[in-house]
Amino acid sequence: MTTHGTLGVAVIGVGTMGADHVRRINDVISGARVAAVADIDGDRAKALAETIEGCAAYADPAAAMASPEVDAVLIASPGPAHEEALLTAFEHDLPVLCEKPLTPDAASALRVLEAEQRLGRRRVQLGFMRRFDAEYLRLKKVLDEGRLGRPLLLHCRHRNASVPPYFTDAMLINDSVVHEVDCTRWLLGQEITAVTVLRPAPSSDSPEHLGDPQLVIFETDGGALVDVEIFATCGFGYQVQTEAVCERGTARIGEGHGMLTCAAGRWGGEITRDYVERFEDAYDREVQGWVDATRRGEVIGPSVWDGYAAAAVCEAGVTAQTTGRRTTVELAERPAFYT
Numbered sequence: 001m002t003t004h005g006t007l008g009v010a011v012i013g014v015g016t017m018g019a020d021h022v023r024r025i026n027d028v029i030s031g032a033r034v035a036a037v038a039d040i041d042g043d044r045a046k047a048l049a050e051t052i053e054g055c056a057a058y059a060d061p062a063a064a065m066a067s068p069e070v071d072a073v074l075i076a077s078p079g080p081a082h083e084e085a086l087l088t089a090f091e092h093d094l095p096v097l098c099e100k101p102l103t104p105d106a107a108s109a110l111r112v113l114e115a116e117q118r119l120g121r122r123r124v125q126l127g128f129m130r131r132f133d134a135e136y137l138r139l140k141k142v143l144d145e146g147r148l149g150r151p152l153l154l155h156c157r158h159r160n161a162s163v164p165p166y167f168t169d170a171m172l173i174n175d176s177v178v179h180e181v182d183c184t185r186w187l188l189g190q191e192i193t194a195v196t197v198l199r200p201a202p203s204s205d206s207p208e209h210l211g212d213p214q215l216v217i218f219e220t221d222g223g224a225l226v227d228v229e230i231f232a233t234c235g236f237g238y239q240v241q242t243e244a245v246c247e248r249g250t251a252r253i254g255e256g257h258g259m260l261t262c263a264a265g266r267w268g269g270e271i272t273r274d275y276v277e278r279f280e281d282a283y284d285r286e287v288q289g290w291v292d293a294t295r296r297g298e299v300i301g302p303s304v305w306d307g308y309a310a311a312a313v314c315e316a317g318v319t320a321q322t323t324g325r326r327t328t329v330e331l332a333e334r335p336a337f338y339t
């Protein structure tokens with residue numbers, strides 16, 4: 001499967017996340033090399049490729065995937081470009097790590113789900129990186145062991161210091177809350193059946209077109225309730241916290257007390273700047289896990305089904321956001337292929 005003993009990876013899309021993955025494959029993880037980079041901005045791809053030995057630059061993802069040097073694909077382009085890139089990867093029968101979201105809506109996600117099933121075996125690991133974060137893994141273990149009893153509630157806080165000027169209300173759900181959608185499904189092993197969105201009077205620091213923060217409530221088919229605070233322009237740093245309230249105890253992650261300092265009559269710690277910093281280790285483990293599994297001929301981690309289910313919940317979330325009404329999630333039946 002590999003041309004030179006290491007996995008030749010084509011990275012599609014080299015904006016913030018894609019460029020970070022290129023660095024990771026080059027400098028941090030083992031067993032893979034960046035064989036190609038592709039970006040709609042051909043000059044950006046070229047400039048990056050010039051810094052990596054044996055790396056070719058393309059403006060067209062399909063041309064990168066057709067290269068004999070390429071054994072696997074990491075898709076980090078914007079969500080609307082994912083369907084085409086995934087279908088092209090399937091044509092070349094290439095293993096894929098696809099950044100979230102799978103695609104921007106449930107209908108296109110369903111098309112990818114059907115296309116992967118036609119291949120007869122899983123090809124895609126979806127980039128919900130929190131599943132590789134040490135704290136989330138610890139919480140998952142505690143919940144699965146059942147020591148605290150059945151989980152009744154999850155309280156989630158998702159705060160970004162700031163977001164780009166083009167960020168919209170819908171992106172609060174599709175780009176940010178989508179992680180809580182995946183974590184809820186994964187941590188509880190339950191599907192989300194309905195979404196309600198409540199809005200306080202917006203922060204005066206929130207851009208005019210954004211109603212920030214918002215409170216998103218999930219109901220699950222196991223009878224749990226989940227509240228998510230999404231505050232995308234909190235200003236003070238990047239904070240992601242989850243507390244599970246169970247029958248016989250609670251478990252909380254995301255306090256971020258890595259180091260406490262005491263000086264000048266005060267004690268305190270630091271808050272991470274952004275998700276690239278907060279989830280750096282999770283991204284490393286995610287990409288290393290993908291490379292290792294691919295070299296063994298296996299597929300691990302979140303699947304296309306998880307991407308489709310998240311898209312269906314987000315669609316209901318955006319409807320709930322715009323109508324102000326509780327909205328039920330329309331979910332297709334889970335194919336046996338994904339069990």
Ligand code: ISE
Binds near residue numbers: 160
């Ligand atoms: C971004 O796309 C991410 O995936 C981050 O994890 C999330 O915290 C942020 O809100 C999104 O914009």
